[in-house]
Amino acid sequence: MLAGLLHANRRPTLAGAALTGLLSACLLPGAAAAAQQPASNAAPHLVKQNGRYAFYLDGKPFLILGGQINNSSSWPSTMPDVWPMIEGIHANTVEAPVYWEQFEPHPGVFDYSTVDMLVHQARQHHVHLVLLWFGTWKNGEDHYVPEWIKTDPAHYPRMIDERGQPIQVLSANAPANLNADRKAFTALTHHLAQIDGTQHTVIMIQVENESGAIGAVRDHSPAAQKEFEAQVPQPVLTAMHKSPGTWRQVFGFKADEYFQAYSVAKYINAVAEAGKAELKIPMYCNVWVEYPRGYQIRGYLLPGFDYPSGGPVQSNLAIWKAVATSIDILGPDLYSDDRGFEQTIMQTYRRPDNPLWIPETGTGDSFAPEFFYALGYGAIGFSPFGTDQTSWTYKPGQIPKALAANYALLEPIDRVVARLNLEGKLKTAIEAPGSTEKTLDFGRWQARVSFGFPQSDGEQHAPGTPHHDGRALVGQLGPDTFLVTGINSRVTFYLAPGQSGHMQILRAEQGEYDGTTWKPLRIWNGDQTDRGLNFRNEDQYVQIHLGTY
Known part of the structure; x- marks a missing residue:
């Protein structure tokens, strides 16, 4: 059964004592309860939450x-x-x-x-x-x-253009076609x-x-013309905030295109509904x-x-x-x-x-x-x-x-x-010509993303990448905890302006996910964190926990 396949990385995780002192494996918010229940056999569907969507x-x-x-x-x-x-x-x-x-x-x-x-x-x-x-x-x-x-x-009519000629498109106003x-x-x-x-x-x-x-802009067949000269249907009037009238009266020079949009949308809706x-x-x-x-x-x-x-x-x-x-x-x-x-x-x-x-x-x-x-x-x-x-x-x-x-x-x-x-907790940064740095705002914390590696052991390099292909992803797992990954990018965290104290990294773990469960591999420190979290072309994921002093 394909449903529910996990796409976990197959690299081995640290074992036993090697994990002493690391953050315990953490779940995404809301995932713990789901992990204790059997996999749902519900059909694929869309979920909306606070104006955002997920495919379930x-x-x-x-x-x-x-x-x-x-x-x-x-x-x-x-x-x-x-x-x-x-x-x-x-x-x-x-x-x-x-x-x-x-x-x-x-x-x-x-x-x-x-x-x-x-x-x-x-x-x-x-x-x-x-x-x-x-x-x-x-x-x-x-x-x-x-x-x-x-x-x-004759039975499955094509659209007729404004010159009265058929074109290579079936008419959306012909019941036989639908x-x-x-x-x-x-x-x-x-x-x-x-x-x-x-x-x-x-x-x-x-x-x-x-x-x-x-x-053609719209169908000019007799059946379509009859509909075009009739009153605009109420759902269209409501959607477009218009008063009643014929298509030409209501929409003027846009009437032909809007009528065609209504005809095609109505046709396809009937197909999808069935x-x-x-x-x-x-x-x-x-x-x-x-x-x-x-x-x-x-x-x-x-x-x-x-x-x-x-x-x-x-x-x-x-x-x-x-x-x-x-x-x-x-x-x-x-x-x-x-x-x-x-x-x-x-x-x-x-x-x-x-x-x-x-x-x-x-x-x-x-x-x-x-x-x-x-x-x-x-x-x-x-x-x-x-x-x-x-x-x-x-x-x-x-x-x-x-x-x-x-x-x-x-x-x-x-x-x-x-x-x-x-959950609205994911932000991305993308390099563009002339734009080699971007700041992502997470309220108390900010993540500054720079592309390329402008400093390496004292040697200066021009910022940015040759092909402008840097990209990064930062997800907020908790108030002070973030998931970070990217390609040809560096991510450095700061306290937002107006926040008191001084930022410090409490722990930065490289790891992987088994489904939604975090599996640590090693701690990043020293060269891996002194100048931000650096991501080149390796598939690496870091959970970073921040604090102040």
């Missing part, structure tokens, strides 16, 4: 360290090129597509072989699965719908409930992929976001061309949250290594009604700091795209080294990090 798996917070394989990699012939990468980057979860065209090759005839293969192999490799339903939408078009739908537009997608998705979730309802190999499902329309009736696990939609570039019309990007019109982009979030109530998360696909834009997107999608989850991003070294930004914003998980060795992104034997370093560092403490994030 087997009754405990779980941090998703994901890897999304390439679009055409969910096949028996290509999966052997997936697993070396997943193991090499230390992922605990794989995102893999399920293709509607393969799943339902003929109307009402369902082929479960690919789904069964994915679940079976995930169990063999001791990881969890996030399944991606490539149904009506894939990147704003209809690439993965079955051939019997593509060749019958009924077909919903029927297939229901068959998928029913089957998953039968084969995985208690084992929880599959922990989440993505409903469609980067939904919306490429090729799926949850069979298998009640979290479901989400990924988002092709609005990037700050492209065609400019009236001061904004052109929907339907720069991004799929009607998807849950930044400006459509309120409509989606009001209409797609069966979708638990709207997660941005973030293919930018611009630090300012990354943080803006995370701030936008981290809402009181929406957990932060990054389902797609780049695997290159420049994207590695983004993972620590996401943790700092309370993300429940992170999943770069293209994590296989099929030669589309990586060749056999190749792995993204910076991503692997991130996951290798966090995998042994994923449950601990998820708990601290839920």
Whole structure:
């Protein structure tokens, strides 16, 4: 059974007398009671606490360290090129597509072989699965719908653009399209409930992929036009703080895009609602976001061309949250290594009604700091795209080294990090060009993070790292106790301004976690603490207990 697997480091701990005088093994707040109870068999779910979220798996917070394989990699012939990468980057979860065209090759005839293969192999490799339903939408078009739908537009109509021409997108305003997608998705979730309802190999499902329309702002078919000329539904009016009227009367030049957002959100909500009736696990939609570039019309990007019109982009979030109530998360696909834009997107999608989850991003070294930004914003998980060795992104034997370093560092403490994030006791620091130091505020205490090692036995070095890849994580375990780790960073603690006394380190232990139980390995002192806690490229974890004199 995959549920509840511990990702403990396998290094031996100090034994017997060698531990005399060390801090006793400590548990995270609230973990002691859980440790005395049997593992929960509850389905994966989201927990909200004081405006923050955690993904719960087997009754405990779980941090998703994901890897999304390439679009055409969910096949028996290509999966052997997936697993070396997943193991090499230390992922605990794989995102893999399920293709509607393969799943339902003929109307009402369902082929479960690919789904069964994915679940079976995930169990063999001791990881969890996030399944991606490539149904009506894939990147704003209809690439993965079955051939019997593509060749019958009279029954399964496409969208009509403003010129009266069909485009390569199924209409969200056609009941036949919705009924077909919903029927297939229901068959998928029913089957998953039968084969995985208690084992929880599959922990989440993505409903469609980067939904919306490429090729038109909205559908101009007769059925869609009739809806467009009707009154705006009350949930949309409430969400957008508007008075009644038609779409054009209420929203003016934004009416077309907002109508498309309502149509797509309503459609996908119906699909997800039917799926949850069979298998009640979290479901989400990924988002092709609005990037700050492209065609400019009236001061904004052109929907339907720069991004799929009607998807849950930044400006459509309120409509989606009001209409797609069966979708638990709207997660941005973030293919930018611009630090300012990354943080803006995370701030936008981290809402009181929406957990932060990054389902797609780049695997290159420049994207590695983004993972620590996401943790700092309370993300429940992170999943770069293209994590296989099929030669589309990586060749056999190749792995993204910076991503692997991130996951290798966090995998042994994923449950601990998820708990601290839920409790609001986790902070991160990320190096950026021209920013070689950052201070993290923990009330009475402050942690100053510097990147690189500017002083080493009297020899001066320029601050910062050559590739600006320093990152650090600090979690508060108690009023004066912290968990610290990082890569190419130094962490030094100080009393906050206005606090009385002088700071001293009472004890600094290097150790590891067995689940949520701390296992000391050795005491750090002397060169290891005189100039702060130094973390280079080793996977090291330190619990530091502070005091005053």
